[in-house]
Amino acid sequence: MTVHAWLKAPLTHDPVRRHTYPDDVYFREMAAFLDGWEPERTDRALLASTFVMFKPDAVVGRRVEPALAFLAGHGFEPLGALTVRVDARVCRELWRYQINAAPLAVIRAVDMILESGPPCVFVALRDTRGPRRTGTSAAERLAELKGSSKNRAVNGGSLRGALGCELMCLNFAHAPDDPADLIREVGVLLPGRREQALSLLAADLSPRGAAETGAVARALYAAHPAHPLTRPAPPSEAPGDPMALLERVEELADGGDGRPLWDRIVIAAELVEGLPSEGRPLIGPPPGRHFTRPRAAPLAGPPAATTADRRRRTSAPRPHSSRTPGGQALMPDAEVELHGPAHGEGPPRRYGPVARVAVLSDVHANIPAFDAVLAEPDVARADFVVLCGDLTWGPEPQETYERILGLGERALCLRGNADRYAAGIGTAALAADTPRQAWIAERHSPEAIAFLDRLPFGLVVEIEGLGPVHFCHGSPRSDHELVTPGTPSERFAELSAPIDARVLVTGHSHLQFDRAVAGLRSVNPGSVGLPYHTGEPGTAYWALLGPDVSLRASRYDVEDAIARARAAVDPDAERYTDTLVNAPDPEKIVAEAERLIFVN
Structure with a gap:
């Protein structure tokens, strides 16, 4: 078999791994x-089994x-x-494709844990429910069950939740995300004992395995004193400067x-708790069609930027000029901040292939409208729910965030211009210019602000019947560029030009359409929460993709939405609710959008 044969389904469903791992030694x-193994033995080791470290x-x-008892249940x-001994070098090799985005202080705190004395314990596990019964590999099922080290709010029922994981670095256990990861990680962790490790994974299940594993744990307990993993004194404030924080951890x-x-380790773990990533991991979790519980929020993939990055590229809201005084359209230049x-x-992360994708955009924290669309059978059955930005900017931000969390890994979320502002104000990278801007930011939990701050700009999903489909909020070059049914082909x-797909799906204009232009297909699902349309008030717009494009609409109780906006004491409630019942005329919106081109 070629190396590529080991990267087909069901060993991985992730195109990023398929692209990267053939070059991984x-x-x-x-x-x-x-290659020398019998197929039946290989299936037992890679599909019916996995490991926890x-x-x-x-x-x-x-x-x-306690973890073994939880897993047995x-x-x-x-x-x-x-x-197995995991030192700093092995740590960097094991998490090579994720650690590139970690702050240096976090990496150093992890080094302290891994080099503290006790070895790690590699436990081979058989999934007694089996891939045929569960519909997924043992590795994928355990990765879901493991829970998150960062977004602990979604850890109910997970292994880490059961073990009382309270700090990102003190998360107790690691497990591969899919069988392809399992293959690679055995090579990293046990290069001289790979046959022994794989033979364990392929072994027949017997009481001896549990007895031997328990004996290993008890021997380590006897050799290494217990620690409560709680801080001996009240925590001190972490230095704000990354290099000062690294110095403190050193x-x-x-x-x-x-x-x-171990007192010092707990202090270090507390100091680095909640630090955002400093870039984009080279590889994130695999596409989530096999998972039902979200891991490490956010739902849309890896962190996009640190607060410092956003300070470098984001200024306060200001008018954007996209035309000369004489009316001639300008392409983006120094006058337009993209x-x-x-x-x-x-580059955008790629997902699929999948059969059906529900596309929702511009929810604007309209909970009755959002709930109505999420209740649609075709949305519930979709492989992915792509949310094309402007999610929480409206009367009920936190409730919207929680609805998104409930979708688990089916939700693929993108950054809209409103999400960018909410994150900027919430992280103090931007100053609020209006009372409503401050009001909206204050109604996000810290976790919700962190979620918005990590949203990616774009993504690509391969969809049956359509091929690769590129999703973004505004356009592939800026989240505040308007694409409408009247956008000229030029x-x-x-x-x-930057995309490599035949279908481009955008939001931002709040207009639902599907048109052919410049040799491509331009689609906007419309707005769920604040549409510009000629339909009845109380209509939420969305789209179902695969095998073709189907533009959809769902009815909801608009009076409930109005009452909720007023009850929330939204400073902009009257204008917001007026738009719900007296939507702007689409033709006028198109004319104005094509005049302005860039609108925040």
Whole structure:
């Protein structure tokens, strides 16, 4: 078999892994080793089995045996265990495609944990419910069950939730996201013992596996004193400067203050808690059609930028000139500040292939409208729900965020211009210019602001019948560029030049349409929460993609939406509610949009 054969479904459903792992030496070596295995044995090791790696904090925190009991209750039985030393070098190799985006202070705190003394414990697990029963591989099912180290609000029912994970760095356990990750990570962790590790994964299930695993845990408990993993004194404020914070963690690692090692580790973990990523991970979680619980929010993939990045590229709201005084249209230049991908974001993530995608845009925190669309059977059955931006800018921001969390990994969210402002004000990268701007930002929890701050600019989904479809909020070059049914082919050809898809889906204009232009297909699902239309008040617009484009509309109780906006004491409630019942005329919106082109 070629290395590419080991990257087909069901070993991975992720096009990013399929593109990256053929050049990964660990994956290539493991694929060559597995070529000699019988197919039935390979399936047992890679599809019916997976592993969990307990870290040193699980040993000193006495979480290994409770974790094994939790996993057994969910159908994962131990086949055996190996101890493995994970030093700073192995750490960087194991998480090579994610650690590139981590703040240096976080990496150093993780080094302290991994090099604290106890080895890690590699436990091979058999999924007794099996891929045929669950419809997914053991690795994918355990990755879902594991829970998040960052977004702990969604950890109910997860392994980390059951173990009391309270800090991002002290998260007790690691597990591969899919079988392709399993292949690579065995090569990283156990290069000299790969046959032993894979044989454990392929072994028949017997009571001996559980007994041996328990014995390994108890031996480590005996060798390493327990620690409550709680801080011995009230926490001090973390330095705001990243380099000062790294220096502080380095001081803790050096141990000059005389505190016990695990006290210093807990302090370091608290100091780095909540730090945003400093770029975009090279590889994120696989596409989520096999998952029902969200991991590490946010739902739309990897972090897009730090607050500092946003300060560098985002200014306060201001008018945007897109025409000369004589009326001639300008293409983006020095007079127009573009708001494209965040610093370090990289190319759009790719998902699929999938059969059906529901597309919702411009929800604007209209909960009755959002609920009505989410209740549609075709939305409930869709492989993905793509949310094309401007999600929470409206009367009920936090409730909208929570609805999105409830969609789990089916939700793929994009940054709109309103999301950019809410995140900027919420992180103090922007100053609020109006009472409503301040009001909206204050009605987001810190987790919701962090979610908005990490939204990607664009993404691509391969959809049956349509091929690759490019999604963004405004246009592929700025989140505040308007694309309408009247956009001239010349401008459309220029704004769509960066994409490699035949279908471009945008939002922002609040107009629903599907048209052919400049050799491509331009689609806007319309607005869920604040549409510009000639239909009845109380209509929410969306689209279903695959195998063709189907423009949809759902009815909702507009009086309920009006009452909720007023009850929320939205400073802009009257204008907002007036738009719900007296929507602007689409023809006038198109004319004005094509006159302005760029609108925040």
